[in-house]
Amino acid sequence: MKAIETTGLTRKFNNITAVDDVNLTVDQGEIFGLLGPNGAGKSTFISMLCTILKPTSGTAKVEGYDIVSQASDVRRSIGIVFQDPSIDDKLTGMENMELHADLYDVPRDVMQSRIDEVLKLVELEDRAANFVNTYSGGMRRRLEIARSLIHYPKVLFLDEPTVGLDPQSRDHIWNYIKDLKERENITIILTTHYMEEADKLCDRIAIIDKSKIIALDTPKNLKSKLSGETIVIESSDNQLLSDKLAQGKLVDNIMVIDKELILTVINAHTALARIVELAVSLDIYVDNITIKEPDLNAVFMYYTGREIREGGGSEELSGMAARMRGRIQ
Known part of the structure; x- marks a missing residue:
């Protein structure tokens, strides 16, 4: 079974086609990148796969679940780190994690151990008791990644995960993403407009422009052409x-x-x-x-x-x- 399969996936907003007839498959355990400028259709494509938006036409499956008829199953199978910050900075890191665990019905008997595990993964275990408004931008991003993993997702969506971060924080996030693939046995879908990010992280890259995928291959093969x-x-x-x-x-x-x-x-x-x-x-x-x-x-x-x-x-x-x-x- 493929982690993601799309067939003719299309989304229109009135007369504007944001995603146009996309057909692709993503293997389980793959880091798959969507590379393109703002407005190319990357976030709209991700939003459909995450069941935030319904397609105008076409179909898609995530971990075998249809994104429209089995939306609840899809949501339980995925984790999301949005491009815009979504952490509550009036809560502590631990409180944010506990809130998200409750929302995803993580069993109480394993909740604390799971929170400790993912906070350690992103090296925030020593700051769990601090309010998020004391965190740096890179630390907030790492907390968002940890939060998205709390319910053992099979597929993790990272929408521009390092946008706005300084080079050092960006490099740290890249290391965490590479570790995630190995430690969590997870499929990662990454949208980015940073060339170096796509080159370093992704097993395969789809170049998306003006709502269409115009090239798809490994970074090495794309460059060799x-x-x-x-x-x-x-x-x-x-x-x-x-x-x-x-x-x-x-x-x-x-x-x-x-x-x-x-x-x-x-x-x-x-x-x-x-x-x-x-x-x-x-x-x-x-x-x-x-x-x-x-x-x-x-x-x-x-x-x-x-x-x-x-x-x-x-x-x-x-x-x-x-x-x-x-x-x-």
Whole structure:
């Protein structure tokens, strides 16, 4: 049995299609990522699987239970960490845990041991008696993860679990998520717009954009589909340099984003000399050059023609970038 199965899953809000005909399966014990900018449909998709929203059409099963006709069974099988904080900061950490355990009918004879177990998992056992309003952002997120595990869920949904956290807290949460998979034998569905987060945590990733899943594979396979290396150039005239490179067919792919000219080439060090020579001949001053291996950000740009920004939004590529992308499809 698959942890999650969807068939033609669709959700519309009036004339807007938020999730469009999604078909996928998620294996038990897998960390499965949904990668995309804000507004792509990630949270709506998760909300349907968690029975918060009903689909407009299509079906889905979570742990074998239909999300519409067996919604109560689905809820008992899942844990949720919402994107927005949902912990009561006027209660202590322990009181929050006890309240959630009561809501999920955790038996009294095992409640305390289970609370102690999950608080230890997220390293909050020493702060259980403190009010949540004294917790840092990272500690609150860890408490939310602990709370979502109290009733032994089979599937855990994490909706942007590290949004707004500092890099150190984000790294800690990543470690907890990886431990969860092993210790709790749990399936984790993760939505994120952080490329590094998806790359480090997920067994497979679905890239979702404009309500549709447009690519699905392991992080390694997605990156391997982009052959060659990436050269990022900042120059005095990116557009002119881009146009001349396209005419001369010196590179495989060209994108212009803000002040950066992003090129895909087979051999970066060989191509670089010709690129710099061309820039000099055009009286274009090159401010900075970086060479790097393909990453998930490059994968996302390839499939969508846009870049995900740190805040979760996306930036359209220039007309030249869009035209060049069309040449390699």
